[in-house]
Amino acid sequence: MKKTKWLIYTVVIGLIPFIIRTFITLFDKTATFSYWLNEADFIVFGLVLNLTNINELEDRDFEDKRWKSKNIGTSVFFIIIFAAIFAIVTYTDFKASPDINTTMVKSCSIVLAIVSFIISYSIYDRLTNLEK
Numbered sequence: 001m002k003k004t005k006w007l008i009y010t011v012v013i014g015l016i017p018f019i020i021r022t023f024i025t026l027f028d029k030t031a032t033f034s035y036w037l038n039e040a041d042f043i044v045f046g047l048v049l050n051l052t053n054i055n056e057l058e059d060r061d062f063e064d065k066r067w068k069s070k071n072i073g074t075s076v077f078f079i080i081i082f083a084a085i086f087a088i089v090t091y092t093d094f095k096a097s098p099d100i101n102t103t104m105v106k107s108c109s110i111v112l113a114i115v116s117f118i119i120s121y122s123i124y125d126r127l128t129n130l131e132k
Contacts, residue, residue, distance in 0.1 A: 002124055003124050006120070010052045010120070013048060017038075018045065021035070034106075038106075039106045039110070042109040043082050043085055043109050045113045046082045046112055050075040050079050051079065053071060053072070054075045075119075078112065081112060085105060088100060
């Protein structure tokens with residue numbers, strides 16, 4: 001049940017910007033592939049996943065306190081990275097001709113969001129198994 005709630009309340013909520021952008025892309029003839037895969041949507045998704053990890057782990061007691069500390073620390077690290085990438089995205093939006101490799105920024109945000117999903121899934125898988 002824990003994984004089902006995580007999937008509905010965290011993953012789907014975190015993907016709302018991407019889902020909305022997908023609907024816009026379906027109905028807008030001028031929308032490009034680059035518009036559809038927007039780095040900001042993946043940053044939001046990664047932030048939601050990592051904040052949820054911290055929130056879920058913080059108030060629980062575990063026999064393996066190192067596991068809890070490692071996962072909270074990893075989530076904090078990912079939040080810092082996502083915030084830095086978001087700052088870069090914001091910077092490129094305000095500058096007429098940014099000297100930033102936007103393809104690399106987009107690729108990093110997508111890869112980090114996927115990694116965050118895998119980490120978050122593993123945390124909730126373990127929490128589900130502990131409940132049984």
